[in-house]
Amino acid sequence: MQGKVVFVGAGPGDPELITVKGLKTLQRADLVVYAGSLVNRALLSELKAGAEAHDSAPLNLDEVLSLMAEGVAAGKRVVRLHTGDPSVYGAIQEQMEALDGLGISCEVVPGVTAAFAAAASLKQELTLPGVSQTVVLTRIEGRTPVPEKERLCRIAALGATTCLYLSVDKLERVVEEFLAGGMFTAKTPAAVVSRASWEDERVVEGTLGDIAGKVAGAGIVRQALIIVGEVLSARTGGVPEKSKLYDPDFCHGFRIRT
Template sequence: MNNFQMTPGEVIFVGAGPGDPELITVKGLKALQQAELVVYAGSLVNPALLDECPAGCEIYDSAPLNLEQVLVLLIAGARAGKKVVRLHTGDPALYGAIQEQMEVLDSENIPYRVIPGVTATFAAAASLKQELTLPGVSQTLVLTRLAGRTPVPDSEALRNIARNGGTICLYLSVGMMDQLVVDLLAGGVFTPQTPAAVVYRASWPDEKIVEGTLADIAARVAAAGITRQALVLVGEVLKARRQGVPEKSKLYDAGFAHGYRSKVE
């Protein structure tokens, strides 16, 4: 196994994973264990991960900070020759707002790298014990969100995306369940009987799962008191645990040959 080493004066963006501290990557963990300054997303990152930081490491919670304040910490730390980690929740490339940070680091000639993480979609699928792409059901997974304070391009409005069917996972949208259901049904592919699931704080000790259909999922979520920090998953794949897989994958089909396996007659 490669021995990952941080470089003094470098910023490492690390995906902390969805919540369970054991779901950080090996490389991300090694970065934390070498860090001399960490700026972490305190509203979402599990603070247990900070126990991995070495003694004397400077640790800052970015939840009360704006972009400029975060960048002051990252730049000052890097220019002081420290090993700097910017710890984001999930995977930093997804709704992580890292592009604007990297642009400034580029302009300041500060080197950086990105270590990916496990996004909450896959933690939710694991909790549901559900594959999200099934032959004959769905071969497409869309990660999206409803428009809120952050707008969504008109071409990516949920009602437009819903016209394609498949499996949809919505971030940052559970507080707008009624609108979410209206938009999904407006696509003309999903129906009130389409299965849906909401996973609150996937992989955390207080994780909560609510399952239903588009006809009743909004009411079920309201009854559960879930208004934030949850993913909404929608699609026919969610029936598989109850009804079975209609079509088996070719990957392990004995009658399907490929470069590593001969066909069994």
């Protein structure tokens, strides 16, 4: 770890959902810069005696980079602790590019992203035969723009299972975009999982026709994952088509019929 910065995915909230490799890396660190607005602080109890921990929430990019670069220069094992998986809305590319410019190498340890924690809370498979074999991770535009080709109404036209980050405060507009896509209707099931895997997690389920009102009534305005798609009907209507994987007539390299 010395001489480089290791970006570690902390997972969605539950401190036990960090990977084994991520935890070991964290436990060896001398300096940790963590995303305090989202990372569960319980993970900081895993730091060894004498390790430094800095909350990046009030810092800008240059200040974060300065902390990490100074740590590496001092021979410290440096960890940048991000929420969920660093590759999903983690803004790590700009950090790694800047560190590379300083001659500092990087490593990334993946983590569990909120979409999968939300699916686990719902006890829901996101890909079902005959329903959807595609999962889209996206968001609606806010202060950060979304490319025109990726407008939500265009993505919704796929009819695929869609998981939206950073969008619950714009849920009415989200619903409008989904309906404008032409594949989903007001009866399409939708779910919102607030603070997935945290102790205060909340789940709101409904349809595109009523989910915005239900979420507003629950007072959920941030830190929530939205899932939309027909796969959500399976828990009430049954699985329409079984997987080929366990079909007794389906053969593959590990199961050969005799």
